[in-house]
Ligand SMILES: Nc1ncnc2c1ncn2[C@@H]1O[C@H](COP(=O)(O)OP(=O)(O)O)[C@@H](O)[C@H]1O
């Protein structure tokens with residue numbers, strides 16, 4: 143009796159404090175998250191605001207002054223795009239990135255399909271080798287590759303960059319897609335086989351449509367990688383008229399041609415493309431397409 | 439339309455043999471059920487007929503051709519999977535028309551065939567839906583529709599109903615049967631459920647561990663099981679097995695003598711036997727009956743199941759009449775001597 147009563151008493155006395163504790167915890171958590179947001183967002187905001195301020199404004203007042211007195215100008219963007227060659231390099235970046243992304247997705251998918259859905263000799267060994275060699279740093283291949291492409295006379299064109307960017311990501315892509323393809327119920331493939339579908343058709347009409355989300359993930363990942371690479375295009379294309387944004391912005395920063403605000407505008411241009419891409423495609427990261435394939 | 443013949447078919451998966459020389463003849467238009475406990479090789483056998491598994495040895499004939507080396511699409515078969523295996527990114531109509539499209543049929547022709555099949559299966563209202571928008575039973579129908587549109591020589595079903603609830607299963611059982619009558623095609627149906635086998639089949643093939651134990655019509659299997667396994671597998675509740683000794687037309691279970699109809703068998707004289715009798719072949723007896731010590735009474739409404747002991751061995755009886763008895767009571771039951779199955783305890787084969 144008394145034991146029960148005393149336990150009830152402690153329960154009653156404990157409850158308000160535990161409630162308070164959990165509330166404090168929540169506040170602390172929210173505070174921490176908020177702080178992180180501010181820390182991350184402030185530089186981005188300052189960059190963004192600065193791109194719209196004139197050179198003279200920037201030299202006199204800090205970027206936050208823009209909120210006191212908002213006098214936006216577009217001259218930084220205009221200058222960046224037309225005078226410093228950033229405009230041309232945006233086109234170069236796209237020409238470098240888009241085929242790289244498409245090729246990476248296609249070759250990864252073909253390789254993963256073969257490994258996941260076909261039975262052939264040396265399949266496991268090939269797969270392990272591909273995963274294993276990823277521990278080697280990518281810089282390792284650059285010198286031999288440069289020698290090779292010099293020998294075949296393809297340096298100064300986009301081809302070596304496409305090939306190497308693909309080559310560096312395709313093993314990971316195969317690894318990623320292999321897991322997904324293996325999880326597609328084999329019944330589905332067999333049903334298609336009985337329906338009369340050939341292997342390429344199974345690949346293009348059954349496997350690929352079901353893999354939208356994971357293919358998009360790979361594409362976005364490779365887009366980010368290729369878009370941000372500096373070293374590889376620099377080695378194979380130099381900093382001439384074929385150079386992409388990364389190289390262009392880097393040399394802009396070095397030479398300081400066009401001033402600081404033009405540089406920030408150029409930087410912002412190089413950030414905005416992947417940002418828009420991610421925000422607009424992020425549902426593919428989340429959504430699974432496989433619902434309804436089997437009982438569920 | 440075609441017959442299907444399996445000639446000494448074997449399957450070996452890296453050194454383990456899972457199908458041991460199966461011979462089955464399936465006539466044109468027959469509904470054959472492959473039944474057996476899980477893991478006995480039913481699916482493997484069906485998949486070999488479909489062309490999804492290589493045939494390690496032996497021959498599979500469909501019609502008059504040996505199809506061993508043919509790809510699935512050339513065998514003129516259709517298969518319904520347990521998981522339905524509908525293409526999630528295609529509508530019902532596209533799912534059903536996919537094979538026709540691959541075959542190169544014209545669009546209006548495909549549309550007509552799909553609509554005809556949809557009408558048979560009551561799917562007309564669902565043609566533009568995606569599989570994820572359908573219930574389990576509807577998905578099952580679509581899977582059947584996908585098979586029907588091709589008008590194949592042979593239909594293959596691998597446990598198509600086991601993902602449905604009990605009530606729907608009974609309905610679909612009837613529908614598949616009706617479909618068979620309507621189309622008249624050869625159908626091969628795999629299940630682990632002996633009731634499905636009994637109710638649907640023209641011919642049942644009972645399998646165990648990669649061997650065929652018995653082939654026959656449902657009632658032949660029920661009335662004259664060839665061995666202990668088939669006797670125990672077919673029928674629910676299962677057959678009673680009592681071990682005893684045969685002497686002069688009777689089986690002695692302890693000190694109780696149960697007669698076996700027909701002339702006494704001299705070769706069984708004095709032999710240890712397994713005495714088998716189905717629960718419904720027990721009946722309420724008067725003073726002449728054998729004593730059954732009641733352990734459990736289960737009224738199902740239509741009939742009453744009584745579990746008890748006869749001479750120290752467990753027996754189940756199914757009685758049409760209402761039995762008002764309690765555990766511990768002694769019932770007097772008669773064993774129908776014309777319905778006795780005798781088996782050899784070593785070889786497990788039937789001996790009467
Ligand atoms: N791909 C495979 N590799 C090795 N063994 C297999 C494979 N598929 C099935 N088996 C084995 O073959 C036997 C029969 O399997 P299955 O035909 O699926 O049985 P059922 O359909 O009667 O339940 C099982 O013992 C199973 O373990």
Ligand SMILES: [Mg+2]
Pocket residue numbers: 480481482597
């Ligand atoms: Mg099976």
